[in-house]
Amino acid sequence: xxxxxxxxxxxxxxxxxxxxxxxxxxxxxxxxxxxxxxxxxxxxxxxxxxxxxxxxxxxxxxxxxxxxxxxxxxxxxxxxxxxxxxxxxxxxxxxxxxxxxxxxxxxxxxxxxxxxxxxxxxxxxxxxxxxxxxxxxxxxxx
Numbered sequence: 001x002x003x004x005x006x007x008x009x010x011x012x013x014x015x016x017x018x019x020x021x022x023x024x025x026x027x028x029x030x031x032x033x034x035x036x037x038x039x040x041x042x043x044x045x046x047x048x049x050x051x052x053x054x055x056x057x058x059x060x061x062x063x064x065x066x067x068x069x070x071x072x073x074x075x076x077x078x079x080x081x082x083x084x085x086x087x088x089x090x091x092x093x094x095x096x097x098x099x100x101x102x103x104x105x106x107x108x109x110x111x112x113x114x115x116x117x118x119x120x121x122x123x124x125x126x127x128x129x130x131x132x133x134x135x136x137x138x139x140x141x142x
Contacts (some may be wrong), residue, residue: 001022001024001028001031001032001109001138003013003053003097003134004020004029004107004109004118005020005029005030005032005033005109005110006032006106007009008020008067008107009033009064009065009067010063011104011105012064012065012066013065014086016030016104016105017066017101017102017104017105018066018068018103018104018105018106018107018108019060019065019066019067019068019070019071019101019103019106019107020033020063020068020069020107020108020109021070021071021072021089021106021107021108021109022069022071022072022091022109023072023086023089023107023108023109023110023111024072024074024110024111025073025074025080025085025111026111027039027041027071027072027073027074028059029069029071029109030063030069030071030086030115032064033064033067033069034061034063034064034069035064036122039061039069039071040058040059041071041072041073041074042059042070042071042072042073042088042089042092042093043073043074043085043088043089045058045090046088054092054096055099056093056096056098059092059093060098061079064111068103070089070093072085072086072088072089073085073089073107083132086101086110098125104112106128120125
């Protein structure tokens with residue numbers, strides 16, 4: 001998340017229009033971009049808002065240097081598939097017209113230490129043209 005946020009800010013400071021999508025059930029991807037603020041996740045929003053009242057501006061927040069921020073959210077640990085939450089998030093964003101925004105880059109902050117296939121969605125569904133994998137020397141990341 002730290003690398004994703006810094007990359008988003010670096011690109012935004014160069015004048016690029018950036019969307020960062022947090023794809024971690026802990027929903028902490030945006031804390032650096034929003035000065036520690038927590039935003040409502042897409043999954044929480046879907047549970048609380050009827051489809052006819054859903055609006056893109058309710059789930060897309062503007063952070064540091066104009067980076068647009070979305071948090072997918074996920075189930076409580078051990079309950080359900082967080083990857084399904086990512087699919088649901090992408091479906092909602094598309095339905096609400098996210099593709100009409102001319103982003104220069106979309107950064108997906110994807111959790112990589114789980115076995116759920118849903119985390120491969122940005123690759124599998126061709127949401128990404130390029131994929132960079134960043135790991136550390138910790139055992140789980142390998």
